[in-house]
Amino acid sequence: MIRRQGLVLVALLVVAGAFLMGTSTGSPDTGRLVTSEPAAPPAGSGSLTLSPGPGTEPEPLRVLLIGDSIMENTGDHLLSELRRVLGDNVIVRVEGHPGSGLLTTEKFDWQRRFDEMLAEFDPDIVVALFVGNYPTEWPYVIGLDGQPILPDSPEFHEAWRNAAVQITDRAVTNGASMWWITPPPMRDPGTWGQRAVDLAELYRSLVTSIPDAEVIESASAVGGIDGGYVEELPDPETGVLRTVRSADGLHLTSFGGRLLAAAITYNLVHRL
DSSP states (O other): OOSOTTEEEOOHHHHHHHGGGOOOOOOOOBTEEOOSOOOOOOTTSOOOOEEEOTTOOOOOEEEEEEESHHHHHHHHHHHHHHHHHHGGGEEEEEEEOTTOOSSOTTTOOHHHHHHHHHHHHOOSEEEEEOOOOOOTTOSOEEOTTSOEEOTTSHHHHHHHHHHHHHHHHHHHHTTOEEEEEOOOOOSOTTHHHHHHHHHHHHHHHHHTTSTTEEEEOTHHHHSOTTSOOOSEEEOTTTOOEEEOBOTTSSSBOHHHHHHHHHHHHHHHHHHO
């Protein structure tokens, strides 16, 4: 449950179409807290007003974005989109760490650092995007118990799920709702493509058993009509095809990150 009980969402239907057409600007905010007062959105921009209950002042919604390089591709756009839609009523912290994952803590210890983030930031919403794209030269990953695990083995999937459950439980216990973003479809149907499919199914399964946990499908924003991999998609403002994926077939371009950020924002606003 979101704990900012004084906030009432209004004009949702007005926002629904408007922010999907928005652009995002701003300097990188990876790994740092945005605490400055955001500029008021221009008139007619489709911003959402959060109104306090009688005799109360609204508290800003606190959104923590965590993940790997795909979150790094998306996080700054998501920060801008949330601020554009919610105006002064949101504070966002972006923690996108390339090459990191829920296992092999030597790159980035998400279990330990996540507890620190919860204590420091006290989020209302946690959005997680992890695709498992560890460096290909690693012959194995390290489980939370310190034991080596073969990537994509049954043991890998079990360990990844357990780590995701721990993150989710900590977020929910801290009073936040947890949102898992499925990995975007990959060009390579082998290792990366199959892992993206497997982790997407894992996240879908996970949220069915945990209250206050949700899943958002990234393919709805950066995939084709069939949900598969595509290089280009139409710009919603101009209709001109633009590149959504980087040359490696794994990461998102700035435009792809903006499309995914718009879809995540839409889901957060409409499903709170």
